[in-house]
Amino acid sequence: MTNSGAVLKTYSVVLLFLALRAAGNSSMAWGMKQVPERMSMNPAIYLHAMLNPFVAMGIAALILALLTRMALFSLADLSFVLPVTALGYVIAVYLGKVFLHETVTRQRWLGALLIFAGAALVGSTTPDTTPSLEGQE
Amino acid sequence: MKWLLVAVIVLATVLSDLLQSHEMKRAGEQSVSAQGFARLLQTIAQRRLLILGIASNAVSFFAFMALVQTEPLSFAVPASAASFVLETLLAKFVLHERIGVRRAAGALAVLAGVVLVGG
Numbered sequence: 001m002t003n004s005g006a007v008l009k010t011y012s013v014v015l016l017f018l019a020l021r022a023a024g025n026s027s028m029a030w031g032m033k034q035v036p037e038r039m040s041m042n043p044a045i046y047l048h049a050m051l052n053p054f055v056a057m058g059i060a061a062l063i064l065a066l067l068t069r070m071a072l073f074s075l076a077d078l079s080f081v082l083p084v085t086a087l088g089y090v091i092a093v094y095l096g097k098v099f100l101h102e103t104v105t106r107q108r109w110l111g112a113l114l115i116f117a118g119a120a121l122v123g124s125t126t127p128d129t130t131p132s133l134e135g136q137e
Numbered sequence: 138m139k140w141l142l143v144a145v146i147v148l149a150t151v152l153s154d155l156l157q158s159h160e161m162k163r164a165g166e167q168s169v170s171a172q173g174f175a176r177l178l179q180t181i182a183q184r185r186l187l188i189l190g191i192a193s194n195a196v197s198f199f200a201f202m203a204l205v206q207t208e209p210l211s212f213a214v215p216a217s218a219a220s221f222v223l224e225t226l227l228a229k230f231v232l233h234e235r236i237g238v239r240r241a242a243g244a245l246a247v248l249a250g251v252v253l254v255g256g
Contacts, residue, residue, distance in 0.1 A: 025205075025210060025214060026210065028201075028202065028205060029205040029209075029210040029213070032202060032205050032206040033205075033206060035206060038206070038207075039199075039202060039203035039206055046199055046202060049202065055202075062198070066191075066194060067174060067177060069157075070157055070161055070177060070181075071173065071177060073157055073158050073161040073162070074161045074162070074164065077158075077228070077232075077234045080240075081158075086218065086247045086251075088214070089214055089215045089218050089250075089251065089254065092210055092211060092213075092214035092215070093210075093211040093214070093215065093254065095210065096209055096210035096211030096214075097211060100209065100210055100211075102209040102210065102211045103209075104211050107253050107254075107256060108211060108215075108253065108254045108256075110250075110253050111215065111249075111250040111251065111252065111253030111254030111255070111256070112215075112250065112254055113250070114246050114247070114249050114250025114253060115215075115218075115246075115247050115250035115251060115254065116250075117246050117250075118242075118243045118244065118245070118246030118247030118248075118249075118250060
């Protein structure tokens with residue numbers, strides 16, 4: 001595979017991960033707010049909460065997101081994966097406001113924009129930062 | 138209580154990410170096709186540290202479930218990004234990954250954003 005092909009593949013996996021996590025987080029947050037019992041150290045309460053369909057769908061999407069991220073780790077370094085997937089924080093603020101009707105302050109939006117700018121800056125560097133056998137860097 | 142949950146999420150996430158990154162590098166490149174996922178599951182079963190990483194991820198996950206029950210998603214998700222700085226430092230000093238100036242600057246901007254979002 002060419003280098004640009006590998007980079008394209010890496011970004012495709014990043015997009016898949018972001019979509020899965022955004023959908024999973026929103027579905028779970030929505031579902032958890034419908035669960036009457038407060039969560040505690042008792043595992044039975046968590047299992048019962050998982051019977052809520054939105055919580056269950058959220059968990060399914062988040063498990064797929066976890067597996068996608070593990071695949072991503074084999075394609076790129078942790079120090080690349082973490083900043084780029086930080087876009088998910090902006091997406092979560094947006095979805096929280098639009099779908100969950102949360103109050104989002106100007107300060108929170110400013111923070112979200114900073115996260116986006118930082119993630120874009122990091123995304124403009126090449127994913128694999130560990131020196132290869134050919135010594136290219 | 139909400140900050141205790143955030144602390145549990147952050148510590149469990151950091152441990153999980155370090156173990157996963159370390160083990161997946163050793164496992165070699167994975168793909169996201171159906172066959173790729175089957176091979177990924179096989180890899181997971183063969184690596185104990187990877188299983189510990191996933192268990193740690195589960196702890197983080199349950200704490201997150203508890204957090205989103207009482208707090209807005211637009212707080213819970215950015216607050217969990219507090220793990221980011223710790224992870225970048227550990228990636229450099231434990232995993233010995235190379236962190237360039239540009240990447241470090243981007244990471245710092247993300248950090249500043251996370252502080253504002255969580256505030």
